[in-house]
Amino acid sequence: xxxxxxxxxxxxxxxxxxxxxxxxxxxxxxxxxxxxxxxxxxxxxxxxxxxxxxxxxxxxxxxxxxxxxxxxxxxxxxxxxxxxxxxxxxxxxxxxxxxxxxxxxxxxxxxxxxxxxxxxxxxxxxxxxxxxxxxxxxxxxxxxxxxxxxxxxxxxxxxxxxxxxxxxxxxxxxxxxxxxxxxxxxxxxxxxxxxxxxxxxxxxxxxxxxxxxxxxxxxxxxxxxxxxxxxxxxxxxxxxxxxxxxxxxxxxxxxxxxxxxxxxxxxxxxxxxxxxxxxx
Amino acid sequence: xxxxxxxxxxxxxxxxxxxxxxxxxxxxxxxxxxxxxxxxxxxxxxxxxxxxxxxxxxxxxxxxxxxxxxxxxxxxxxxxxxxxxxxxxxxxxxxxxxxxxxxxxxxxxxxxxxxxxxxxxxxxxxxxxxxxxxxxxxxxxxxxxxxxxxxxxxxxxxxxxxxxxxxxxxxxxxxxxxxxxxxxxxxxxxxxxxxxxxxxxxxxxxxxxxxxxxxxxxxxxxxxxxxxxxxxxxxxxxxxxxxxxxxxxxxxxxxxxxxxxxxxxxxxxxxxxxxxxxxxxxxxxxxxxx
Numbered sequence: 137x138x139x140x141x142x143x144x145x146x147x148x149x150x151x152x153x154x155x156x157x158x159x160x161x162x163x164x165x166x167x168x169x170x171x172x173x174x175x176x177x178x179x180x181x182x183x184x185x186x187x188x189x190x191x192x193x194x195x196x197x198x199x200x201x202x203x204x205x206x207x208x209x210x211x212x213x214x215x216x217x218x219x220x221x222x223x224x225x226x227x228x229x230x231x232x233x234x235x236x237x238x239x240x241x242x243x244x245x246x247x248x249x250x251x252x253x254x255x256x257x258x259x260x261x262x263x264x265x266x267x268x269x270x271x272x273x274x275x276x277x278x279x280x281x282x283x284x285x286x287x288x289x290x291x292x293x294x295x296x297x298x299x300x301x302x303x304x305x306x307x308x309x310x311x312x313x314x315x316x317x318x319x320x321x322x323x324x325x326x327x328x329x330x331x332x333x334x335x336x337x338x339x340x341x342x343x344x345x346x347x348x349x350x351x352x353x354x355x356x357x358x359x360x361x362x363x364x365x366x367x368x369x370x371x372x373x374x375x376x377x378x379x380x381x382x383x384x385x386x387x388x389x390x391x392x393x394x395x396x397x398x399x400x401x402x403x404x405x406x407x408x409x410x411x412x413x414x415x416x
Numbered sequence: 417x418x419x420x421x422x423x424x425x426x427x428x429x430x431x432x433x434x435x436x437x438x439x440x441x442x443x444x445x446x447x448x449x450x451x452x453x454x455x456x457x458x459x460x461x462x463x464x465x466x467x468x469x470x471x472x473x474x475x476x477x478x479x480x481x482x483x484x485x486x487x488x489x490x491x492x493x494x495x496x497x498x499x500x501x502x503x504x505x506x507x508x509x510x511x512x513x514x515x516x517x518x519x520x521x522x523x524x525x526x527x528x529x530x531x532x533x534x535x536x537x538x539x540x541x542x543x544x545x546x547x548x549x550x551x552x553x554x555x556x557x558x559x560x561x562x563x564x565x566x567x568x569x570x571x572x573x574x575x576x577x578x579x580x581x582x583x584x585x586x587x588x589x590x591x592x593x594x595x596x597x598x599x600x601x602x603x604x605x606x607x608x609x610x611x612x613x614x615x616x617x618x619x620x621x622x623x624x625x626x627x628x629x630x631x632x633x634x635x636x637x638x639x640x641x642x643x644x645x646x647x648x649x650x651x652x653x654x655x656x657x658x659x660x661x662x663x664x665x666x667x668x669x670x671x672x673x674x675x676x677x678x679x680x681x682x683x684x685x686x687x688x689x690x691x692x693x694x695x696x697x698x699x700x701x702x703x704x705x706x
Contacts (some may be wrong), residue, residue: 144454146586148632151611162574171608174587175425175618176610200534206560215475215513215526236495236512237702279590305453306588311507311553328614329432340552343507360673381664388609388640 138298138344140317142228144333146304148323149353149377152393153183154301159394160404162265165296171285171313173256173272181392183264184324190259191416192272192287194235194280199226203247210239216268231279256284258291268292281310289316306333306340313344314341319411320348322372326360334362338369347371351407354379374410375403417572418699421450421581421595423623424605427586430635431605433672435461435583437679437688438695439534440541445579446572447539448594451546452560453534456678458547458581460672463537470551471532471548473556473586479505483523490515491525504602531556534564535573544571558590563595572648588622597621601629601699603659603691605637608643616647620654631657631690631698657693660687 141154148339151170155178158168170178197210208221217237218232240248253377256274263269272288274281281303292298302313311313314320320341324330334350346402351360352365355376366373377400394400424436432449434459439447449457454564474622476567477498479490484502493498494515498508506529511645516524534548537652540670568580582599584592596602602623606616623630637644651658662684671678679685 145431145456146454148428172587174589175611176617177426177614180571180610180614212519215511218428225466234510234512236510236514237493238512238514238517241493242517254472274588276588276618278623281589303589305451307453307550307554307557308553309589310453310557318659327669328459329456332456334458335455336552338543345551351516374476384636384664385639388607388612388643390610 137296137319137416138300138317140300140302140314140320141323142302142314142320142337143323144304144306144337145324147328147329148325150323151178151301152353152387153321153323153351154178154299155392156394156400156404157407158267158299159265159392160401160408161299162263162267164266166267166353167292167295167297167299168267168299169272169288169292170269170301171288173274173281173284173288174413175329176271176273176300177204177280179271180390182269184261184269184392187260187262189257191257192255192284194255194283195237195250195255196230196233197239197248199228200247200249201272203245205245207244210243213238213242226254248354250255255280258288268354278407281309285309285312294340306336310337311340311344312348317346319415320346321407321411322350324350324357324362325352325354325363326352326358328361330359331365335365338365338371342369349374349411349414353377372414373412375407377403417569417578417580418600419582419598420601420603420695421478421582421584421599422603423584423592423619424586425588425619426607428613429605429607431613432456432460432583432667433580433678434605434633437684438681438692439581440677441518441692442579442581443541444543444554445549445581446543446568446575447535448564448568448580448582448665449584450561450591451585452548452550452557452564452565452591453547453585458537458545461539461545462541463545466535466537467533470530470533471534471560472528474507474529475508475560476527476529477511477513477515478527479504480523480525483521488521489518489520490593493518510555512563523683532560532586534560534567536567538661544575545568546571558594561591561594562597565595567586573674581642585593588618592622596626596628599628599697601631603631603633603695605633605635606647608647609645610642611641612688627700627703629698629703631695633659634661639664657694662687
């Protein structure tokens with residue numbers, strides 16, 4: 137089962153829950169995937185043995201100066217303005233390129249081949265608890281993360297449990313992260329921000345037809361509108377984790393929450409059994 | 417005109433709450449929220465006279481089913497796998513127009529896609545705020561941010577405001593890169609925890625790629641005293657002015673959550689006044705060219 141841990145707003149506790157669930161489900165058949173590739177932090181909370189490391193590339197055009205007639209056709213058809221052809225010079229802006237290959241297919245001189253532009257890295261590690269973690273780390277300055285997110289998810293498709301730590305927001309990176317998952321666990325907080333962003337992430341999950349459930353983190357005796365948002369969307373509130381300043385402090389120090397606060401084990405078990413129930 | 421952008425890399429570090437306090441304190445400024453896929457700053461101001469504008473940041477292929485001969489060429493060539501049996505998935509299509517150029521019977525046309533909306537409203541102090549809403553799952557958040565930046569500058573010129581104060585998006589991806597264009601000062605808000613620090617270092621590396629000034633504000637500094645000390649040492653080493661340290665407190669969050677003005681809390685107001693003063697001072701310094 138592939139569970140996406142998402143939630144719209146940043147800092148609601150996505151990584152905390154992804155780490156706890158992976159620890160709770162720890163076995164060689166469990167994998168934690170950190171696809172918050174702009175800020176991959178889940179790995180910081182585990183003891184691990186580093187495994188393979190791989191650079192992920194995306195295709196971009198390479199112009200062969202000898203064949204190029206500087207006709208400017210490629211610049212004219214590029215919808216993303218990634219190519220500028222001047223009489224003396226060819227300029228290519230990889231950060232604008234969407235890797236669509238239109239220039240490669242349509243160049244009248246056959247002067248374009250496809251080269252590779254680094255997107256970021258994928259790193260795998262074996263955790264002390266027996267599970268594995270696969271993290272994507274976007275190259276700083278690279279604007280397009282979905283390709284790397286897809287590459288991380290592609291690495292492991294056999295695991296009986298895959299926990300996917302997703303990026304915040306509801307734009308294309310978040311959609312790429314939850315795509316193909318069996319369940320979307322949305323972590324939120326009982327504030328107006330939490331409620332507002334939860335509404336948007338529920339729309340995103342619905343758009344892809346993925347069943348969703350809500351967890352309220354830092355709960356203080358009142359759902360503060362989260363219940364209304366969940367009810368309106370027809371999704372259940374699976375759990376409420378009360379605000380614990382000592383948990384926040386321990387998490388700041390990089391301690392594994394489930395090992396420091398064994399009581400959380402019961403809560404994770406409850407979330408998993410509820411997801412199982414929902415899926416039937 | 418000067419623009420100050422609040423960023424943090426990590427989400428939930430307190431950007432929006434801090435930015436709203438700075439906006440209220442500064443008063444005479446244009447407020448802007450670049451977090452186009454989860455816009456929260458407008459929730460903190462009772463905006464009036466909100467005008468809505470639709471925004472199209474790209475295009476989408478449309479296949480005319482009457483002329484399409486279902487030859488399957490476009491389906492084969494589309495790297496986004498956006499076409500199936502002559503139908504285009506709006507979500508997957510990135511608008512590259514390759515299908516339009518290669519279609520043997522000219523059955524494809526490109527249409528502007530609706531990517532979201534942007535808004536301009538008036539804050540209770542009479543000054544404007546601009547913000548936007550990207551449609552869920554849309555591409556082109558960077559382009560919408562660029563549009564918003566244009567609108568913010570136009571509005572500031574109209575209203576004769578010399579300062580734009582902007583709340584940035586989380587992460588380091590395309591909306592952040594776009595928001596960093598022509599910014600005079602980046603206020604980095606950081607938490608001292610292990611993930612907060614990791615994210616700050618990555619953010620700093622990204623910000624360094626642009627000619628701009630930076631300053632640091634530590635939030636929840638007492639959650640991890642050692643980490644906070646490390647952050648202070650780091651800022652000293654990098655010669656980044658540290659403008660303040662905010663303790664972990666539910667008082668501010670509660671005030672904001674229940675619609676009260678957090679600046680009524682004395683200690684918080686004092687810190688924010690120092691930060692505002694520190695930012696004005698930082699703006700006087702020259703931009704280091706790397």
